[in-house]
Amino acid sequence: MTKIQPGSLSAVYIKGSKHKFSFTVENDKDQPAKGTPFFHIKTHTKQQVYVVYDPITLAPHEKRTFEFEVKLDLPVGEATASFCFEEETTNCVEKPIYIASEGPPxxxxxxxxxxxxxxxxxxxxxxxxxxxxxxxxxxxxxxxxxxxxxxxxxxxxxxxxxxxxxxxxxxxxxxxxxxxxxxxxxxxxxxxxxxxxxxxxxxxxxxxxxxxxxxxxxxxxxxxxxxxxxxxxxxxxxxxxxxxxxxxxxxxxxxxxxxxxxxxxxxxxxxxxxxxxxxxxxxxxxxxxxxxxxxxxxxxxxxxxxxxxxxxxxxxxxxxxxxxxxxxxxxxxxxxxxxxxxxxxxxxxxxxxxxxxxxxxxxxxxxxxxxxxxxxxxxxxxxxxxxxxxxxxxxxxxxxxxxxxxxxxxxxxxxxxxxxxxLPTGSWIELTDRQWTGGVKDELWKEAMETMLLAEAAYQLLGKDSEKMLKDPSSPLYSLFKALAIGLDSDFYWYGDDKREQEFIKAWLAEARKIAKSILETVEVKISERTNSHVFLELTNRNQATATLSVAVQAEGYSSQIHVSVAPNASSRIPVYVSSDSATIRVSAGKVTITELKLAKTK
Incomplete structure (x- = not known):
């Protein structure tokens, strides 16, 4: 059988344009090959382009190239370009092309x-x-x-x-x-x-x-x-x-x-x-x-x-x-x-x-x-x-x-x-979250959210200084955010059924918790004095940044909450009204309680 090799052939042609085409026919047999080379483009309609050469004889292992120019006056749409050599049977190489209209790209x-x-x-x-x-x-x-x-x-x-x-x-x-x-x-x-x-x-x-x-x-x-x-x-x-x-x-x-x-x-x-x-x-x-x-x-x-x-x-x-x-x-x-x-x-x-x-x-x-x-x-x-x-x-x-x-x-x-x-919530996977959830992955997300609660508390504790610290890669808050970000990286949850990936997530979440706790533990709370109606809290901040805290009191028939700031490396004495009843005092950062004090009734 003869081999046919089309020349350079684009995928797209403009309707009505003229183009040069070529193809090579090679006789790979040890005897002469007689046949007719031809080219045609067939569209989805009956319109076609034909180029037919006179019959030729190719000597053994001879190759011959045929070049021609045609005007592609064809309808817009897909077409098939066929490069052929007709012997006793017809051998063709077919390539899809597209006839495009003139106009903007x-x-x-x-x-x-x-x-x-x-x-x-x-x-x-x-x-x-x-x-x-x-x-x-x-x-x-x-x-x-x-x-x-x-x-x-x-x-x-x-x-x-x-x-x-x-x-x-x-x-x-x-x-x-x-x-x-x-x-x-x-x-x-x-x-x-x-x-x-x-x-x-x-x-x-x-x-x-x-x-x-x-x-x-x-x-x-x-x-x-x-x-x-x-x-x-x-x-x-x-x-x-x-x-x-x-x-x-x-x-x-x-x-x-x-x-x-x-x-x-x-x-x-x-x-x-x-x-x-x-x-x-x-x-x-x-x-x-x-x-x-x-x-x-x-x-x-x-x-x-x-x-x-x-x-x-x-x-x-x-x-x-x-x-x-x-x-x-x-x-x-x-x-x-x-x-x-x-x-x-x-x-x-x-x-x-x-x-x-x-x-x-x-x-x-x-x-x-x-x-x-x-x-x-x-x-x-x-x-x-x-x-x-x-x-x-x-x-x-x-x-x-x-x-x-x-x-x-x-x-x-x-x-x-x-x-x-x-725009609907969801991912490229049919707008679902199924690749990152279910089974052990949900347990990992639960741990991640609980870690995020601690991270939020550390961020809230640092108050107005937090923004400056988040721009400083050497600050503990920057390190905390980075550890949390890695612990939330979806690639690890994608493969969350794999124990190795679980351990990696847990390692970074543990790192985030460690940093968050180290920030929260810079605040110490103790009672310095108590009267019939007040408790005086001594809040000590061992951090290099101002500590922002909330102090909440809960007693029967009474509750209150105040926000306080404690300067870096300083202490502050805060009076808290508690009446004569028993009460619970919570000192918090964000949603995390740093210290809880339960007061008994005064005699």
Whole structure:
């Protein structure tokens, strides 16, 4: 049988345009091959393009190339280009193409979530080395290294590749700590990490990469708002998340040189509380799932445009882009190809799907958002996955109607025209929380919420000085918030049925409790004097910050509460009215009682 090899063939062509095509026919037999070379394009209608050559005879192992130009005066839609050689039987190589109308392009934004949770224990030892393994180790066709390195190599191979990249703060931090000699890993060299970071910075500085920000750890914020409400911790959770976002943005800016405008919402786990939180911190936009859009409320049309999402209670607002679920899942879960040709054919089909969306939404934006490493490696190395993406970029570049963009770049020229007033709570997993809850995971969340109560108490105790301390990485409050954030990282709850992950969560929650208790234990309460109607409390504050406390009295037919402040490293004598009856005095910080005094009736 003869072999047929098409020449360069785009995935998308403009209706009515002229293009040159070619194909090579090779006789791989030891005897002559007689036949007729021909080419045709078949559409969903009866319209076709035919190019038929005179019959030829190919000598043994001879190859011959045929070049021609045709005008693609065909209807808009899918078509099949066939390159054929007719002998006794007809041998054809068929490739799908798309005939597109003239007009504005559609913009395409790939949004990649490159993340590794903080994998170090409180003592600094690494639990897992994924942040380094996925830089240096891989098994990919025509690419060296792990998925993070491969991603940046693809940027170098394809200068037209423009995308949005969330290199999570905890991932960047681990790379930085490694370069500073504060983390130890044998999975990658310092040269590997430095070269990778340099290439990311270069992409950012050239406008090829738009970095996203996020919370420091991988906190499922929507789920936490549900949990916090059960414990009356909503206000403290807002403070914790605000701190996490501030720290996260700071890490990205410090390492990559640019402060992000957009926000990656971990697990796309949304809650309407995030509108006010994000907007208060200067975040312009985030990316959610098409599933959120389907159940949203407001002036909605389609997912191929940005929306202004407004909280009607607070008036806060933020821009939301919605990812195309089918295309995002295609890249996430369906890239285990047999060989480069299989990857190329899939890339061609993918770009045709983009072209179809362009016919319906010219000038709009298609957002394809997913994990930046897992699509290449889960459940095992997908050898030809990078080739698939490389070919997508090439086919887009050839199309003239599919234009890569960053989200902020698109937003600058296409501000939202429609407003939504509601987005449902939930994650990318069918808007549920099932991956992080149930069984032992619920027990872990209970421990986490009880730890958060102690953390809130420590924060409340430090009062007006707490904000200053949260900006100081050497302060105990900063360390407390960081320990709590790591103990709440959803990646560990995802695998929460695994005993090793449970122990890691518990280690960080124990660290958070230890720090919180050390702050609370700086306050000492004792009775210095008692009269018929009053008790005089001596409150001693051994902290370097002002202590803010509440003193509550509960007696039969009487209760009162006062708030007091005690200067750093000082004592304060407080009179408390108790009448002549027995009473209970509680000195508290937040919702945690530091000291409880039970007074007997006076004689």
């Amino acid at each position: 559609i913009y395409v934004s790939f949004v990649w979530h490159h993340h590794q949770a903080p994998q170090f224990y409180p003592d600094g030892k690494l639990k897992d080395e994924w942040a380094f393994i996925h830089v240096a180790k891989g098994d990919f066709y025509s690419y060296e290294g792990g998925p993070y390195k491969v991603h940046m190599l693809l940027h170098k191979k394809q200068p037209g590749f423009i995308d949005v990249d969330h290199f999570s703060p905890s991932l960047l931090e681990q790379w930085q700590l490694f370069l500073e000699g504060k983390l130890d890993s044998k999975a990658a060299s310092r040269e590997d990490i430095k070269a990778l970071l340099d290439s990311i910075r270069e992409g950012v500085s050239q406008g090829k990469i738009e970095p996203l920000g996020s919370v420091y750890a991988h906190t499922v914020q929507g789920l936490l708002f549900r949990k916090a409400k059960q414990y009356g911790l909503e206000d403290f959770l807002r403070k914790l998340l605000s701190w996490e976002i501030t720290v996260g943005l700071g890490i990205v800016e410090e390492v990559l040189g640019t402060r992000p405008r957009g926000m990656w919402t971990p697990e796309m786990f949304w809650h309407m509380e995030l509108v006010g939180l994000y907007s208060s911190l200067g975040i312009d936009y985030t990316v959610l799932c098409e599933q959120h859009f389907i159940k949203s409320g407001g002036d909605k049309e389609d997912i191929y445009q940005p929306y202004l999402v407004r909280d009607s209670y607070t008036g806060s607002q933020i821009v939301v882009f919605f990812r195309d679920l089918a295309l995002s899942n295609w890249v996430s879960f369906h890239v285990d190809f047999r060989d480069p040709e299989d990857a190329d054919n899939a890339a061609r089909r993918f770009v045709i799907e983009l072209a179809k969306r362009r016919e319906q939404h010219p000038g709009g934006i298609v957002v394809i958002a997913l994990d930046g490493e897992n699509w290449m490696i889960m459940p095992n190395y997908r050898k030809y996955a990078p080739s698939f993406l490389e070919r997508i970029v090439e086919y887009m570049d050839q199309s003239n109607i599919l234009v890569p963009t960053t989200l902020s770049g698109y937003l600058a020229k296409n501000p939202p025209k429609r407003t939504l007033n509601y």
